[in-house]
Amino acid sequence: MPVIVIVGTQWGDEGKGKVVHSVAQKAQVIVRYAGGANAGHSLELNGKRIVVRLCPSGITTPGVLCLVGPGVVCDPEVLIAELQIAKAAGSRVLLDRDASVILPLHKLVDTAREMARGSKALGTTRNGIGPAYEDRDARRDFRLQDLATEASIRKALERGNLHADRTRDALPGGVLPPSIDELVAWGSQFKELLEYLGDSRAVVEEMLEQGAVVVAEGAQGFGLDVDQGTRPCCTSSSSMPAGFSKSFGIYHFNCVIGIAKAYGTRVGEGVMPTLMDTEWSRRMQELGQERGSVTGRIRRVGAMDLPYLKFACRRGGITHLVITKLDLLTGNKIPVCDGYRYKNTGMRVEKHTTLTTEVLENVDPQFTLLDGWSEPIGHCRRYEELPQQAQTYLKLIESSTRVPIIGIGVGPDRDAIIWRDSLSSLSQSL
Ligand code: IMP
Numbered sequence: 384m385p386v387i388v389i390v391g392t393q394w395g396d397e398g399k400g401k402v403v404h405s406v407a408q409k410a411q412v413i414v415r416y417a418g419g420a421n422a423g424h425s426l427e428l429n430g431k432r433i434v435v436r437l438c439p440s441g442i443t444t445p446g447v448l449c450l451v452g453p454g455v456v457c458d459p460e461v462l463i464a465e466l467q468i469a470k471a472a473g474s475r476v477l478l479d480r481d482a483s484v485i486l487p488l489h490k491l492v493d494t495a496r497e498m499a500r501g502s503k504a505l506g507t508t509r510n511g512i513g514p515a516y517e518d519r520d521a522r523r524d525f526r527l528q529d530l531a532t533e534a535s536i537r538k539a540l541e542r543g544n545l546h547a548d549r550t551r552d553a554l555p556g557g558v559l560p561p562s563i564d565e566l567v568a569w570g571s572q573f574k575e576l577l578e579y580l581g582d583s584r585a586v587v588e589e590m591l592e593q594g595a596v597v598v599a600e601g602a603q604g605f606g607l608d609v610d611q612g613t614r615p616c617c618t619s620s621s622s623m624p625a626g627f628s629k630s631f632g633i634y635h636f637n638c639v640i641g642i643a644k645a646y647g648t649r650v651g652e653g654v655m656p657t658l659m660d661t662e663w664s665r666r667m668q669e670l671g672q673e674r675g676s677v678t679g680r681i682r683r684v685g686a687m688d689l690p691y692l693k694f695a696c697r698r699g700g701i702t703h704l705v706i707t708k709l710d711l712l713t714g715n716k717i718p719v720c721d722g723y724r725y726k727n728t729g730m731r732v733e734k735h736t737t738l739t740t741e742v743l744e745n746v747d748p749q750f751t752l753l754d755g756w757s758e759p760i761g762h763c764r765r766y767e768e769l770p771q772q773a774q775t776y777l778k779l780i781e782s783s784t785r786v787p788i789i790g791i792g793v794g795p796d797r798d799a800i801i802w803r804d805s806l807s808s809l810s811q812s813l
């Protein structure tokens with residue numbers, strides 16, 4: 384019963400899409416288990432760059448079954464667009480009937496709150512993610528199955544006083560809340576989703592029983608996880624493997640692959656100890672096209688943060704790492720943060736400290752400058768072909784995190800990944 388979980392270990396945007404795509408070639412089922420259209424996984428399909436926001440990145444792999452689990456909050460318009468991508472690529476999609484729907488009201492509430500917070504805004508994507516999860520936690524969420532008929536839409540809007548309560552929330556200035564009738568009309572546009580609804584948990588259980596390989600695809604990253612991340616600047620769902628366990632009731636995984644970009648980025652607000660504003664960081668920003676794939680916002684750039692990566696690996700249960708965008712480091716010395724000291728005492732931050740926002744805001748990151756390499760590495764497909772300095776950098780990540788690196792991204796193309804020997808042992812366990 385092989386289950387592979389793939390998660391981000393930083394603040395999202397680690398390049399998970401490409402890794403999922405690669406692992407998907409060996410899988411029969413790929414499940415997106417949390418988050419919503421706040422995520423944006425960039426993929427290439429027939430030479431064109433596409434961004435997948437709700438369906439698993441596997442939708443570009445012909446034949447694979449892509450599931451949207453019950454813990455996802457869905458924007459129906461985005462789902463309809465992504466079903467077209469799946470059709471074109473020859474993959475199959477099943478949407479869990481219990482997944483929540485993001486209503487126009489959720490987006491309005493999210494936006495109004497961000498505007499009201501002013502300089503204290505959380506930097507959300509304003510896609511209504513937080514308010515939709517609030518209604519889920521309040522056990523009155525509007526689910527995909529509620530889109531079935533006008534009567535079921537109306538019933539869902541009245542469940543737990545959903546519509547009445549939500550229309551009492553502050554909305555952006557001058558915006559009137561949509562009435563129940565307007566929302567019924569809105570919800571009636573998505574009938575074509577109904578034929579894709581099903582029980583994703585039962586499908587996973589059955590497919591595992593038949594020996595299928597199931598990949599659980601996380602969205603965002605460790606630092607954005609609602610419980611473990613840098614609250615309050617985090618998302619509202621569990622990005623880590625716990626998010627998959629929580630809705631699918633599966634607690635044993637063959638491996639948990641953590642994706643880490645070779646340097647750090649963070650979009651939106653929130654603490655980032657290794658943030659830099661140097662010629663190097665501006666170069667990474669430009670070369671890495673570090674802009675949010677959903678919001679277009681510029682991502683802040685900083686050095687690889689080894690203390691935070693170590694923490695993410697331990698508390699996220701990461702068993703294997705994939706390092707992405709290594710090629711972008713070519714041609715420069717490489718800044719790395721290899722420790723934190725408290726600002727006020729100068730003492731080292733101890734290993735078992737929980738790295739909350741409050742702790743991270745009070746640390747001085749300790750930087751080392753490693754030797755870089757100058758030759759392009761995009762063509763390398765074996766670890767041994769990488770320059771010595773690149774190998775030294777990767778070994779430093781392995782020795783700090785005590786997690787083996789099984790893959791290294793060396794270019795934007797889908798196949799520009801070095802899979803190391805250990806991947807074959809990984810696939811043997813499949
Ligand atoms: P929300 O998820 O829209 O509520 O936004 C909460 C925080 O998570 C903000 O700082 C967003 O920028 C960040 N965030 C949400 N999804 C992603 C993602 O897929 N990549 C990077 N940041 C994200």
Ligand code: MG
Pocket residue numbers: 395396422423424425676
């Ligand atoms: Mg992204």
